[in-house]
Amino acid sequence: MAGENSGGLTLPMQTDGTQHIVDRIYRESGPFQWVRETFINAEEAGATRVEFGIEWQAVESLGVYRRVIADNGQGMTADELVGVFNTFGGGGKPNGGAHENFGVGSKTSLMPWNRFGIVVVSWVEGEASMIWLHQDSAGGDYGLRLFDALDPTTGESSLEHVYGPFDDPDNGCDWSQVRPDWIDQHGTVIVLLGNDPGQDTVLGDPSRDEADIKGISTYLNRRVWEIDASSQVTVDELRSNDRSGWPRSGAEAVTTVAKNAPDRRTNRRAIRGARHYIEYPVDFKKGELSSSGSVPLDDGTVVDGFLWNGQRPAVQSYAAVSGYIAALYRNELYNVGSHHSTYRMFGISESKVRTKLWLVIRPPEADQTVGSFGVYPRTDRNSLLLQGGAAAGRPLPFEEWAADFADRMPDDIRSAIREARGSEAGSIEDDSWRDRLADRFGSRWRIRRIKAGSGPASVDPDAPGTMPRKAKKIVRSSSGGGATGGLSGTPAVGTRPGRLQGRSSLVAGGIPTYRAVGSGDVGAGILAAWQPNDPEHPEGVVLINQDHPVLQEVIASWQGQYADHHAEEIASDVLRVYGESAVAKIAHSEHLKSIMPSHAVEADLRSDAALTMSLLGLIGEEAIIAPRVGGKYAKRKRSGS
Numbered sequence: 001m002a003g004e005n006s007g008g009l010t011l012p013m014q015t016d017g018t019q020h021i022v023d024r025i026y027r028e029s030g031p032f033q034w035v036r037e038t039f040i041n042a043e044e045a046g047a048t049r050v051e052f053g054i055e056w057q058a059v060e061s062l063g064v065y066r067r068v069i070a071d072n073g074q075g076m077t078a079d080e081l082v083g084v085f086n087t088f089g090g091g092g093k094p095n096g097g098a099h100e101n102f103g104v105g106s107k108t109s110l111m112p113w114n115r116f117g118i119v120v121v122s123w124v125e126g127e128a129s130m131i132w133l134h135q136d137s138a139g140g141d142y143g144l145r146l147f148d149a150l151d152p153t154t155g156e157s158s159l160e161h162v163y164g165p166f167d168d169p170d171n172g173c174d175w176s177q178v179r180p181d182w183i184d185q186h187g188t189v190i191v192l193l194g195n196d197p198g199q200d201t202v203l204g205d206p207s208r209d210e211a212d213i214k215g216i217s218t219y220l221n222r223r224v225w226e227i228d229a230s231s232q233v234t235v236d237e238l239r240s241n242d243r244s245g246w247p248r249s250g251a252e253a254v255t256t257v258a259k260n261a262p263d264r265r266t267n268r269r270a271i272r273g274a275r276h277y278i279e280y281p282v283d284f285k286k287g288e289l290s291s292s293g294s295v296p297l298d299d300g301t302v303v304d305g306f307l308w309n310g311q312r313p314a315v316q317s318y319a320a321v322s323g324y325i326a327a328l329y330r331n332e333l334y335n336v337g338s339h340h341s342t343y344r345m346f347g348i349s350e351s352k353v354r355t356k357l358w359l360v361i362r363p364p365e366a367d368q369t370v371g372s373f374g375v376y377p378r379t380d381r382n383s384l385l386l387q388g389g390a391a392a393g394r395p396l397p398f399e400e401w402a403a404d405f406a407d408r409m410p411d412d413i414r415s416a417i418r419e420a421r422g423s424e425a426g427s428i429e430d431d432s433w434r435d436r437l438a439d440r441f442g443s444r445w446r447i448r449r450i451k452a453g454s455g456p457a458s459v460d461p462d463a464p465g466t467m468p469r470k471a472k473k474i475v476r477s478s479s480g481g482g483a484t485g486g487l488s489g490t491p492a493v494g495t496r497p498g499r500l501q502g503r504s505s506l507v508a509g510g511i512p513t514y515r516a517v518g519s520g521d522v523g524a525g526i527l528a529a530w531q532p533n534d535p536e537h538p539e540g541v542v543l544i545n546q547d548h549p550v551l552q553e554v555i556a557s558w559q560g561q562y563a564d565h566h567a568e569e570i571a572s573d574v575l576r577v578y579g580e581s582a583v584a585k586i587a588h589s590e591h592l593k594s595i596m597p598s599h600a601v602e603a604d605l606r607s608d609a610a611l612t613m614s615l616l617g618l619i620g621e622e623a624i625i626a627p628r629v630g631g632k633y634a635k636r637k638r639s640g641s
Contacts, residue, residue: 018141022111025108025379026108026111032210032215036381037381038106038190040105042069045071047187048232049231049233050232051068051070052216052235053068054067055067056250056253057173066191066202068178071187072186072187073187080122082162085144107142111135113205114133114134114192116195116199117145117193119175120132120133122187123179123185123187125186128176214318216237217271222319237269274333276319284313289308296408299373304361305357305413325337325360327375327384328360328361330365338354339523340526341608342398343357344530344543345398345532347402348413349522350416351518354521357416406538512587513540517545522545526545529542542582558570558573566633569633582615
């Protein structure tokens, strides 16, 4: 039985100077990383129940609110506790495999903001073992706190780093009482003590963006893809950020209050996982998942699409309400993004589609074969990296995946995009301008087509540009049918029914188009945005924000100079000039790919900000608008003339 503290003595970790490594890895990790690490550890221990609860003894005795993580996994013996928590990178877990959940996660994600202590009590076959991990106040090392332990058989005392749970009134807790009643013979409880005895840890690290009362639930429902139907994962949430309204006891947390009395109850939130809140497989009459399916890409990656129709359920902030794009690896979502630019890469700019479409990307896992393509997690488990070829160790190739997906976009998503578009794409109507752009850049402008032949992709032989170049030429006679001359060349479409094998390839594709959109499709403040992948226009589309205040001011200025009945036509002319100008800038920038990296042209020179800035100088556009508008419409009459 443990007795009094031995004066703060510490058994340091078995690697010297680990505090600097731990602190550095923690700084590189993200908010709520500790939630991920403790949850995954519980899963790996075979737990069927995991609870992120509140330790009520310290609330009642000291007024301190501490977070507790409990699970009914296999538990840890005394030796296993030391191996897991007092050996950096150890704990019986493999350290060499690219896909292993290294034994550094829970320690590095918890210790830097729980320097006063992390208490771990674990049961194996009903026998409890306890350790207290903390930072030594003198040397700064992280390690196990030593206590005087009394041997019940001999009556002798000694300094121990593993001991039985004991009553600790100084810290407001009898550690033998932290086990919930649903843990029987096996399980583990972790209590977070913070950086000092009086610190609340119930919301997470106070030095990070973890103050949201629903933060843990939100994190788990966005990070974990699926929760097994046989498992139960819950989070006890406070109902207010106002500390004065928090429950003052465990009983108050669950008691229905009398009328007009303050409601201090907590919420016990069941975690369902991200997939549940995408598909929402419950009775909801205002909307439903209209379609889902998988799109295989050239490199072995698969993109799962989920398209919702109608109103979305009000899931509030504890899960993602609207669409996102993410990479799925071993039941965890990485690189979750919902920004306009992320969706535009995949050929989707329409907000009505974007908010109700989820794309979950499943890349192949890296194996031990040298040079093979696949992904593996970074040590801090916050992002995925590539294995294979020149891209080894680099971030995920979202641009390549996006281009490939846009070419193979399922019909249901294409239909939703067509329905959401309010107007057709525009094009450059000035023949001389179009000819100059086409002559200079048309052959350089490469678009992706799936060509019939051998390969992993499938293609409709009736789709334009799919048949091989060796196909029979078409020769049209100058006589008959009123034709004025001969036309020869490669057929644009195939003639055979059914699906063919094919491979994605780049071919010459002319110059881009443009399309008028609203602010919701490109983001506030953006005048023009480049969408290189578009299901209707493989050559790419410039999106012109017709709601942008600069464009609206230009339109109003020109409309004010002419008769009112020309207002709509003038607005169309001005929009066309801005569209043509933006297309020309994109087309000209293609030339720069011969002198600078292509990714730099796309990421920097064609970024939303760069393209918007290039159109804010009104002089060039005014010079084009003036002759177009001036020769077509009657000037507004001056008053009194």
